Structure formats: C-alpha cells, structure tokens
Amino acid sequence: MDQELRLRISKWLSDWGVNSTPSDDVSTSLLVVVSLVLAIIAYLFVRRGVVRAMNIVIHRSKVSWDDIFMRHKVLEKFSYVVPALVMNLLIPLALKEHQLISSLVDRLLSVWIVVMLVRAIYSALDAVNEIADVNLVSRRLPIKSFVQLFKLFLFFVAIIISISVLANQSPVYFLSGLGVATGLVMLVFRDTILGFVAGIQLAANRMVSTGDWIQMDKYGANGSVVEVSLTTVKVQNWDNTLTMIPAYALVSDAFKNWRGMSESGGRRIKRAVSIDIHSIHFLSEEEQVKLSKINCLKEYFSSKREEISLFNQGVEDADMPVNSRHLTNIGTFRAYLIEYVTRHPLIHNDMTLLVRQLAPTSEGVPIEVYVFTTDIRWNNYEDIQGDIFDHIFAILPEFGLKVFQGPTGSDIRSLKGEVKS
Template identity: 60%
Template sequence: MDKELRLMISQWLSESDTLNNTGANTYNLILLVLCLSLAAISYVIVKRVVIKAMKVISARSKATWDDKFVAHGVLEKFALLVPLLVIELLLPLFSVWSPFVSDILGRLLTALLVILFIRAIYAVLNAIAQIADEHKATQRLPITSFIQLIKLFLFFITAIITVSILSNQTPIYFLSGLGVATGFIMLIFKDTILGFVAGIQLATNQMVTKGDWIQMDKYGADGTVEEVSLTTVKVRNFDKTITMLPAYALVSDAFKNWRGMTESGGRRIKRSLFIDIQSIGFLTKDELQRLSKIHLLKNYLADKSFDINTFNLDFNEDEQAVNSRGLTNIGTFRAYLLAYLQQHPKIRKDMTLLVRQLAPTTQGMPIEIYIFTDETRWAFYENIQADIFDHIFSVLPAFGLHAFQQPSGNDIQSILKQ
C-alpha cells in the first residue's frame, strides 16, 4: 500500500513541468516544503475538524465514559501519529539524501511512531482505569494494578521493538540476551521485584482494595486506602496525613482490614465498666419495691422473685441470707442493661449481644458490654457508644452501685482534712 502511494506521487511529480525544470537541490527543497506542509495540514485537519467533531458528539451524548477519553487526551495523542505517517510515506521520495541517511531517518521516524502509539495506548488505559474506578461494579476490583501490569509489559515490549528498529535487528535477538542478564537484574532490583510480586498477590487475592479501612501500627497507617498499585499502597489516615506502604509489607507483616465490619453493617462496642465490689449486696424489700417500678425490670423481677420465694420456702425468715437465695443489686443491674440494650433502636439484634461479668481485678468487678451498633460511620458510632455509657453511669446509683476509680487529689485532700 505504501509503495503504491509513493509510486503514484512520484509519477505525479515527474509529470510536473515546474519541478522537472528545476535542479536537484531546488527539487528536494520544494519537496521538503510540500512534505512538511502536507504533514502540518493533515494534523490541523485531524485536530480542528475530526477531533473537534468527536468532542461535540461526546459532549452531547448521555454516556459519561467517553468524557474520560476526552479528558485524558486520547484523541490528541492519536492525532500526533498522522503527520508522522505522512512524513514517513513521503521520505523515500527525497533523492538528495544518501541511502544511509534515508535509512537512519526512516528508522528514527518508525521508532518515534511506535513510542507515540504506545503513549496513546497509555492514555486509553488511564481512561479505562478512571472509568472502572468510578463504576460501582468494578470499584472493588484491582483494575489499577492490572493496568499498571499491562503498562509495564508494554514498556518492555516498546523498548525491545524500538531498540531493534534503531539497530536493524530482530526483536528475538534482544530477547535471547535477557536470560544472561536475569540474575544481575534480580540482584539490582530485588526490592522492586518483591513489591511487584506482592502487588500481584494483593490484587488477585483482594487482600486490600480501594476504600478499605486498614490499620498497620508498624508503619503508622490507620485510615482509608486511596490507591493500590503494584508496588505501593496509598493510605489517607484519619488525621489527613498520607502513608505510603510497600506492597510486600502487607503480604509479609500483619495488618487489620476493617472491610468485613463495613460490609456487615454492624460495628462492635466492647467496653467494660468497673463496679466497686464493696457496693455489691442483696436487695432489700424497699429496694425491690422501688426497682419494680422500672418498666424494663417488671417481668424480670416478677419471675425471679417467684423462683426465689419458691426456693426459700424450706427456710425460716430468721435464718441467715447465706442459707437462702436473694436478688443482688449487680445481678439486677445486669438484667436491666440487657433489657435496655435489647430495646435500643441503634443496636443490631441479629448480632452478638452480651452483658457479662468478667473476673474481678484490683480495680473492681468488670461488667463488659459486647454489642454491635447499626452504624459503621465513625462519628455516629462514637455518639451511640457515648450515649449508652452516659446512661449506664447515670443509673448506677439507682441500684446502689458505685463505679470504681482511682483516688484523685481532691479525695486525698478530703481524707487529710478529716
């Protein structure tokens, strides 16, 4: 096809009286001007007419994916190929240059065409990455990593093809020499290769994806993943700082991924309050009567009182309490907490819901709350947790219980004054 076009142009030039009456130098100068003019005109036509028309069509279309190709300059990068193709087509027509010079220029033009073509393909891949990143169906897929892998592959292919064109050798000649340099390359680029392999593992196993909340204390990372590439993982911490993690660190070291919590729709509250053991005791009749007015305890107190009174029929009222059964303030308090949390509108009922007593410590008797909220967003979660424990600490005196805390300076001063 190229030879036929060149032959037609040569015949047209040979039939032109104006060019035939000029010398060789003038002929080549005129031909050079015509060649560059045709290249410039072809570029202007493509950019001002074709690309402009395609941009108008893209702007009027309802689809948004085509806007990404326009934003990344895909059309402009492909338009640069047109004038180079025109120059390469007309270059053999110049007779003033020696075959050696023509051959060198031809190779340079061909190599430049390959580089510009791959540059345009890179722009296409960038646009595809942005489209996939904004699409919900592919947002969790490691598109960025795979596109970077394709870019890396294209880079090596382009380098081999470009060198083979410039040196007038086949690409197989250079590929055969890679085996000799493999050991040297692995030694020099050891960290890069480790990161590359780890990045592929992260991508294929979806250990980390964009939007995940990860925590890696060793590197000071605690925030949202913004980008996962083949060698690094970009994390925006909650204090708005950026942490760049090497990909191989996420494979070799331990880290916490909160994705499961987000996907489940429930976030755990696991917190204990310490009760002063000296405030724990049996409930008196007056305290039972007062607590029976609490709506959440009515059924519990009625059932428990019946069971205890039935058990205590074999004992006289004068006998010590250790010989019989009785309701304790801490047991009643646990029953109240369980009923309170079960009717709380922000607590997930389909997940674990526990109010349990842990082993006593030097700080008192721990009562642990183990529940899940229906909010995974940080600020809302903290508000729910704070409201629950505000209420818990406020109702402690109603059960005759006291929260344990270390003596403060005011406590010591009060003791000394006495």
C-alpha cells in the same frame, strides 16, 4: 507501492515544472517540503475533522465511559501518529538517492511512531483505570496495578523496538540478551515484581481494596485505603496524614481490615465499667419495691421473685442470706442493662448482644457491654456509645452501686489523717 507513490509524486511535480530527479538538490528539498506539507494537512484533517466529529458524537452519547476517554484526549494523542506515518512514507522516497540520510530519517520517524503510539496507549490505559474507579471495579480488582504493569511492559517493548530500529537489528537479537540481564532486572525491579505478585494475592483473596478501613500499627497506618498501586498501598489516616505501605507487606505482615464491619452494618461496642466491690450487696425489700417501678425491670422482678420464693420454700433458716437465694444489686443492674440495650433503637438485636461480668480485678468488678450499633459512621457510633455509658454512670446510684476510682493524693492524705485521729 512506495515506488508507485514516488512516481506519482514525481509526475505531479513534473507537471508543475519541477525537476523531480532525486539527484537534483532543489527537487529533493522540494519533495521534502511537499512531504511535510502533506503531513501537516493529514494531521489537520484528522485532528480538526475526524477527531472533532468523533468528540461531538461522544459528547452527545448517553453513556459516560466514552466521556472519560475524551477527557484524557486519547483520540488527540493517536492523531499525532498520522503525520509521522505520512512523513515515514514520503520523506524516505524523497531522499532515496541519499541512502545514509534516508535511512537515518526513516529510523527516526519509526521511533517517533512507536513513541506516539505508546503515549496514546498510556492515555487510553489511564482512561480505563478511571472508568474502573467510577464503576467501583477497583474495589474488587487492583486495576491500577494491572495498568501500571502493562505500562511497564509497553515501555520495555518500546525501548527494545526503538533500539532495534536505530541499530537496524531484529528485536529478537536484543530479546536474547535479556536472559543475561535477568539478575539485574530482578534486583532493580524487586519491589515492582513483589508488588505485582502481592497485588494478585490481595485481589484474589479480597484482602484489601480501595475504600477499605485498614489498621497496620507496624507502619503507623489507621485509615481509609485511597489507592492500591503496583508497588504501594496509600492509606489516608484519620488525622489526614498519608501512609505508604509496600504492597508485599500486606501479604507478609499482619493487618486489620474493618471491611467486614462496614459490610455487616453493625459496629461493635465493647466497653466495661468497673464497679466498686464494697458497694455490692443484697437488695432490701425497700430497694426491691423502688427498683420494681423501673419499666425495664418489671418483668424481671415478677419472674425472679416467683423463682426465688419457690427455691426458698424448702430451705431451712431461709432468713439467713447465706442459706437462701436473694437478689443482688449488681445482678439486678446487669438485668437492667440487658433490657435497656435490647430496647435501644440504635442497637442491633440480630447481632451479639450481651452484658457480662468479667473476672474481678484490683480495680473492682468489670461489667462489660458487648453490643453492635446500627450506625457504623464513626461520629454517630461514638455518640451512641457515649450516650449509653452516660446513662450507665448516671443510673448506678439508683442500684446502690459505685464506680471504682483509684484514690488521689488528697484521698490518701485524708485517710492518713483519719488513722492518726
């Protein structure tokens, strides 16, 4: 086919009065110029005609993924292959009698074709990665890791093919030498290999995805995952700093992923208030009458009074608190808190909801609120939590309770003064 094309070109030049004998330097130069002109014409036809027409069709289409390919100029980069193909076909024919130059040009043009193809495929892979991000596929699979790995594979293939073309040797000849260089490859690309294996594990087990909130104190990471690449995971912390974590570290080390909280629709409040032990006492009749007017405690007092009265009927010397059952202010306070958070419009009743008394410490008796908010957004969550505990601190005096506070310097001095007096 090359010979036939060459003969046609030679005939065309002869018709125009040009001596197309390859030994003629003028004719050879003219053939080279004609080849370059034809390559430029082919490029302009593809770039200004075919590619522009296809871009118009893409722009008018209803789907959005093809717009991403157009934005990455995939077709434009593939169009650079056309002039290289034309020159690779024609110029060696023009330089056939100059074997050394023809062979060198042929090899260089072949390498150019490989480079242009790889460059265009890289652009297409970038477009695929962006499409995966837009369609949220990257939240389930580490698409960027696979894209980077495929780019790395193409890079090595292009290097081997280019070297084999320039050396005029079969690619198998160079591939056979990779076994010797395996140790060096493992050393140089250790993080890449570990990162790829870790990426597969992260994807298979859905351990971390783009958009997840993760916390890894070892690396100072506490924020949202913005990128999962072949070797690293980029985390944007809540103070807007960026932390780069090796991908394999997420497999080998422990970290916390808050995705479950986000997907469940509830965010936990787990906070305690320490009650001063000296403020705990049995409720008097007056206090019971006062507290029974609280809407959240009306049903509680009704059931508890009947229960306690029935229990104390058979108790001897029931007037002694140690012999009979009585309501305490801290127990009534816990009952109030349970009813209060149950009625709260921003607290999940379908999730764990409890108010419990923890073991007493030197700082008093902790009463812990363990509930889940219906709004998981950080600022709204903090507002809900703050409002609940604002109410708790404000309502404590109504039950005759006090929050434990460690004595300050002035408190200690006043106590010393009382002891001396």
